[in-house]
Amino acid sequence: MFKDVTFGQYYPSDSVVHRMDPRFKLVIAFAFIIVLFMINSFAGYITAGLFVFVCVAAAKVPVKLLFKNIKPLWFILLFMFVINVFFTRSGNVLFSFWILKITDEGLIKAVLMLIRIVMLIFFTGLLTLTTTPISLTVGIESLLSPLKKIKFPAHELAMMMTIALRFIPTLMEETDKIMKAQMARGASFDTGNLYQKAKSMIPLLITLFVSAFRRADELALAMTARCYNGGEGRTRMNPLKVSGVDYAGAVMTVLFIAAMIMFNYVHVI
Amino acid sequence: MSIKVENLSYVYMQGTPFETVAVDNVSFEINQGEFVAVIGHTGSGKSTLIQQLNGLLIPTSGRVEVDGYEISTSKKDLKEIRSKVGLVFQYPEYQLFEETVAKDVAFGPKNQGVSEEETNIRVKEAITDMGLDYDEVAEMSPFELSGGQKRRVAIAGVLAMNPDIIVFDEPTAGLDPRGRELLFECIEEVRKKGKTIILVSHSMDDVARLADRILVMSEGKLIFQGTPAEVFSEQNVKLELNAPQLALLARKLNKTGKFNIPNGVFDVEGMKNVILKELGGKN
Numbered sequence: 001m002f003k004d005v006t007f008g009q010y011y012p013s014d015s016v017v018h019r020m021d022p023r024f025k026l027v028i029a030f031a032f033i034i035v036l037f038m039i040n041s042f043a044g045y046i047t048a049g050l051f052v053f054v055c056v057a058a059a060k061v062p063v064k065l066l067f068k069n070i071k072p073l074w075f076i077l078l079f080m081f082v083i084n085v086f087f088t089r090s091g092n093v094l095f096s097f098w099i100l101k102i103t104d105e106g107l108i109k110a111v112l113m114l115i116r117i118v119m120l121i122f123f124t125g126l127l128t129l130t131t132t133p134i135s136l137t138v139g140i141e142s143l144l145s146p147l148k149k150i151k152f153p154a155h156e157l158a159m160m161m162t163i164a165l166r167f168i169p170t171l172m173e174e175t176d177k178i179m180k181a182q183m184a185r186g187a188s189f190d191t192g193n194l195y196q197k198a199k200s201m202i203p204l205l206i207t208l209f210v211s212a213f214r215r216a217d218e219l220a221l222a223m224t225a226r227c228y229n230g231g232e233g234r235t236r237m238n239p240l241k242v243s244g245v246d247y248a249g250a251v252m253t254v255l256f257i258a259a260m261i262m263f264n265y266v267h268v269i
Numbered sequence: 270m271s272i273k274v275e276n277l278s279y280v281y282m283q284g285t286p287f288e289t290v291a292v293d294n295v296s297f298e299i300n301q302g303e304f305v306a307v308i309g310h311t312g313s314g315k316s317t318l319i320q321q322l323n324g325l326l327i328p329t330s331g332r333v334e335v336d337g338y339e340i341s342t343s344k345k346d347l348k349e350i351r352s353k354v355g356l357v358f359q360y361p362e363y364q365l366f367e368e369t370v371a372k373d374v375a376f377g378p379k380n381q382g383v384s385e386e387e388t389n390i391r392v393k394e395a396i397t398d399m400g401l402d403y404d405e406v407a408e409m410s411p412f413e414l415s416g417g418q419k420r421r422v423a424i425a426g427v428l429a430m431n432p433d434i435i436v437f438d439e440p441t442a443g444l445d446p447r448g449r450e451l452l453f454e455c456i457e458e459v460r461k462k463g464k465t466i467i468l469v470s471h472s473m474d475d476v477a478r479l480a481d482r483i484l485v486m487s488e489g490k491l492i493f494q495g496t497p498a499e500v501f502s503e504q505n506v507k508l509e510l511n512a513p514q515l516a517l518l519a520r521k522l523n524k525t526g527k528f529n530i531p532n533g534v535f536d537v538e539g540m541k542n543v544i545l546k547e548l549g550g551k552n
């Protein structure tokens with residue numbers, strides 16, 4: 001049933017990008033997204049494309065997986081493309097029909113917009129493909145920790161995320177098991193009308209709730225038994241370590257951003 | 270009512286980096302009325318194997334035939350097969366959900382479309398067969414029962430479907446010795462009614478004592494099958510099985526040179542008689 005659903009989309013591999021500190025990856029991804037929306041020259045697009053290409057190549061993830069992220073968004077992409085094509089009125093008219101006019105400027109704008117969005121999806125996809133959900137959480141906690149001074153519950157938030165992530169596969173497995181057990185007793189989840197299907201879910205949901213509460217209870221007990229009392233003074237088993245690849249990535253990103261800013265003022269092409 | 274398995278393989282998450290071959294080219298047959306045990310280390314593919322016997326998992330390749338019906342994706346055949354082959358999962362007590370024990374046990378027969386009257390008869394019989402007092406537990410909530418009782422209610426839920434073949438996946442895991450003993454007694458009772466039993470278990474003493482035949486799984490492969498005496502014979506030490514206590518006792522006694530205990534005695538009473546006879550013969 002759920003056997004083919006892998007949660008998150010981490011792609012295990014041993015590349016420099018996989019080995020990077022999650023904080024650096026988060027900050028770089030954030031910076032890239034901002035820069036991406038400031039591009040206003042062809043040189044800028046080419047450089048950004050090159051940057052994405054270098055990152056993807058360094059991460060050693062199959063490009064197929066990156067394209068997979070685009071699939072569910074094709075309708076939105078198409079919609080944005082059409083809007084850009086038809087609602088740009090400036091430039092030379094290439095084609096006109098009734099009240100619709102397609103101009104060269106509109107077409108270029110639409111294509112560039114598409115490229116921008118695709119690069120955005122690629123880059124954020126790269127982040128989740130090369131970083132496990134848990135280390136992303138650790139990274140977010142660490143980046144948010146300065147906010148603890150203003151009583152922002154960074155640790156609690158991260159702990160909740162970690163536990164939720166930890167239990168998603170467990171609950172999926174449990175759902176699978178219970179569905180199988182009920183199917184073995186003659187239940188069917190995929191036949192009948194909508195009402196019958198909804199009704200057949202009730203036994204499943206009851207059982208799942210009971211077990212989720214039981215697990216939560218056991219986990220709370222186990223954590224208390226091991227002296228958990230919040231984030232105060234808690235150390236990490238695998239502390240985040242900044243290494244050479246992180247500095248290299250940071251330097252590359254700074255150079256990239258500098259180039260992008262330069263292209264915005266000095267028009268090369 | 271026989272089961273025929275030919276070149277069966279099952280692969281989880283095929284085509285992903287997480288691909289696992291859980292069952293690898295397994296073939297065997299199980300005859301009507303047989304008691305067959307499946308043993309092997311955790312992760313050796315036992316659960317995956319038995320879930321294919323009633324079509325909860327559809328084989329990646331190979332065939333499973335139950336009483337002439339082949340397992341495929343045909344919904345009608347699957348329904349037929351699931352009525353014939355009852356499957357008791359590991360920790361079945363976590364699957365109880367109804368308000369009362371009787372209602373929970375009736376879940377299966379109701380799905381089969383059995384009449385109200387017949388359902389009530391079956392529910393009562395199944396609960397009694399599992400060694401519980403029907404009048405006492407029928408109207409209780411399943412959540413009020415003890416762990417061992419819950420488990421027996423869950424098993425009754427499968428028995429009430431009146432399957433010809435019953436598959437148990439580690440039915441005694443997590444039970445105390447007394448609960449284990451009770452449960453095996455119940456399984457023996459069910460067997461006496463002419464049902465075919467397939468039992469996955471780590472309890473070698475019970476397996477050796479109860480089973481007609483044992484299938485040994487390792488890393489997805491069926492590495493050996495035979496009678497308990499054959500499986501736990503000294504020549505098979507290479508299978509790295511935890512031999513039953515009585516087999517170990519026999520080996521140790523034979524090693525002293527003063528005894529010659531034959532292979533395949535797995536019940537305490539039988540072993541006592543053999544030893545007494547050996548001693549008597551010498552005195």
Ligand SMILES: Nc1ncnc2c1ncn2[C@@H]1O[C@H](COP(=O)(O)OP(=O)(O)O)[C@@H](O)[C@H]1O
Pocket residue numbers: 003281282289290291309310311312313314315316317318
């Ligand atoms: N739902 C699943 N998804 C992916 N792999 C699984 C799943 N269930 C079992 N496996 C893998 O298949 C192999 C056999 O497991 P299983 O049949 O449960 O063995 P056993 O019951 O003998 O302990 C193991 O390596 C296990 O990790």
Ligand SMILES: [Mg+2]
Pocket residue numbers: 315316317359438
């Ligand atoms: Mg198992």
